[in-house]
Amino acid sequence: MSKSAYDHDPQSVTEFIRNLHPDFAALTEAIRTAVLETDTLVSEHIKWNSPAFFYNGDMKPFDPKEYKRDILVIHTRKNYALLVFPTGNIIDDRDGVLEGNYADGRRMIRLGSIADLNKNRIALQNVIKDWLAKVEQ
Template sequence: MAKLPPKTNSQQVTEYIEKLDAPVAQIVQAIRQIVLSVNPEIGEEIKWNAPSFLYTGEMKPFNPKEYKRYIMVMNLHKRILLVFPSGAKVIDNTGLLEGDYADGRRLLYIKDMDDLKSKEAGMKKVISDWLAQVEK
């Protein structure tokens, strides 16, 4: 029997979403589409047991433990929480990002699809502002 090629990161994200309960899966898929629509150099993968989004373009060398490529990681335990690991570097005029953590992360809670739709433009702005600060 021929060995199957490894699944792409996008295939892994799709399979992850397909296993979620319907209302959450719809919201997560919508978040995915929003994030990926911001810039073609945004990629996705399963990291920390959830869909995560990262910058795939050229960057200055850095310690991999700094996770500088990661724009946003989903936390789907009991709620939909979007974690921006280095969100503190973005001047957030949208008021969407919450928290003041010493490690620089900021959080965005999504209650339901209507809440997501109301935050979509702000999310795109936060992600665009984050991308503008990438050290290339």
């Protein structure tokens, strides 16, 4: 049986993190925890070869290329984690934590350490909550 593109798969995320350099593993795990603690409507899996988080509730039908279910993806770089919000342009970023203004709608948060995450944790969770409030159910 094949998996859908949006099956909750925490084991694959755990395996991915386990294979990272220990510093990045700790940061990625801390981000993962912060994201999942935000709301029970957030699930995880591997997408685009990275840990990704998506809305697990009911939605109106949509074109998969619109990424309306995808909340964020964690891309690990050499010295930081890049949290990419594929549809970040819909978010009201009251805390000013999102960077970029790409034509395709992406917005990002760059975190270099767990201290960066701790400083921006509430802002990150506020961004996710705002995104969730705009889901077309």
